[in-house]
Amino acid sequence: xxxxxxxxxxxxxxxxxxxxxxxxxxxxxxxxxxxxxxxFTDIERSIPKISAKVLSKELKELEAHTxxxxxxxxxxxxxxxxxxxxxxxxxxxxxxELRLWGLxxxxxxxxx
Amino acid sequence: xxxxxxxxxxxxxxxxxxxxxxxxxxxxxxxxxxxxxxxFTDIERSIPKISAKVLSKELKELEAHTxxxxxxxxxxxxxxxxxxxxxxxxxxxxxxELRLWGLxxxxxxxxx
DNA sequence: ATACTTACTTTCCTTTAGGTAACTACTAAC
DNA sequence: GTTAGTAGTTACCTAAAGGAAAGTAAGTAT
Numbered sequence: 001x002x003x004x005x006x007x008x009x010x011x012x013x014x015x016x017x018x019x020x021x022x023x024x025x026x027x028x029x030x031x032x033x034x035x036x037x038x039x040f041t042d043i044e045r046s047i048p049k050i051s052a053k054v055l056s057k058e059l060k061e062l063e064a065h066t067x068x069x070x071x072x073x074x075x076x077x078x079x080x081x082x083x084x085x086x087x088x089x090x091x092x093x094x095x096x097e098l099r100l101w102g103l104x105x106x107x108x109x110x111x112x
Numbered sequence: 113x114x115x116x117x118x119x120x121x122x123x124x125x126x127x128x129x130x131x132x133x134x135x136x137x138x139x140x141x142x143x144x145x146x147x148x149x150x151x152f153t154d155i156e157r158s159i160p161k162i163s164a165k166v167l168s169k170e171l172k173e174l175e176a177h178t179x180x181x182x183x184x185x186x187x188x189x190x191x192x193x194x195x196x197x198x199x200x201x202x203x204x205x206x207x208x209e210l211r212l213w214g215l216x217x218x219x220x221x222x223x224x
Numbered sequence: 225a226t227a228c229t230t231a232c233t234t235t236c237c238t239t240t241a242g243g244t245a246a247c248t249a250c251t252a253a254c
Numbered sequence: 255g256t257t258a259g260t261a262g263t264t265a266c267c268t269a270a271a272g273g274a275a276a277g278t279a280a281g282t283a284t
Contacts, residue, residue: 007147013214022134028123035119040231076281077230094209102125152261188251189260
């Protein structure tokens with residue numbers, strides 16, 4: 001990233017990506033579902049501090065972006081499963097880089 | 113990411129990373145500075161839709177996290193330069209993955 | 225009939241983010 | 255002395271995000 005054409009080359013796509021996944025919760029929800037939490041209550045319990053209202057709203061947005069799939073199983077009580085899609089997996093490199101950076105950052109701020 | 117221990121292993125550090133860099137503007141500002149925009153007005157002009165107020169606030173937060181350095185040159189008119197730090201460079205892999213994902217995402221939503 | 229469970233939704237309220245526009249302090253140029 | 259540039263700040267207001275708690279619908283268990 002040395003010159004201005006690189007600036008515009010990065011600003012636009014990074015902005016596009018941030019429009020979809022920025023915010024506190026979306027990636028955490030995808031991590032939870034990817035790790036095996038498929039039901040609303042499971043996901044809610046796995047992510048500290050998230051509320052049902054926020055989870056509900058974020059799940060809808062993720063579904064709209066085809067980053068998760070919502071399936072209703074007609075049992076009783078009704079069973080609903082959220083699963084990842086092939087598109088979710090395209091985010092794994094981003095999640096992994098964030099995980100590595102976060103691990104190092106914690107070392108940095110706690111003074112190693 | 114298959115099981116619950118991987119869930120907690122990823123949720124915490126990714127959450128730490130998001131605490132520092134999430135939001136619409138911070139990564140875009142770092143891209144702009146990395147690309148050679150070092151002055152307030154240059155950065156402001158390089159990022160569509162950002163306002164002086166928001167830029168000012170975000171620059172302060174980035175400086176507090178040592179992700180940029182603010183230097184005052186005592187000339188006239190006064191010259192202030194924002195520069196990246198070695199710590200900024202540790203974010204490049206994240207930015208690059210976001211750039212690649214954003215490029216592909218635009219292809220996906222515009223129907224290739 | 226009552227209570228419980230799942231998967232949310234609704235209401236109310238507070239906080240945070242963001243936009244617009246005007247304003248400031250300093251200096252230089254005309 | 256008026257205009258212009260740099261680097262912001264301030265005030266005012268709206269919008270979006272988020273928290274807490276209660277409520278809802280549909281079925282199951284007792």
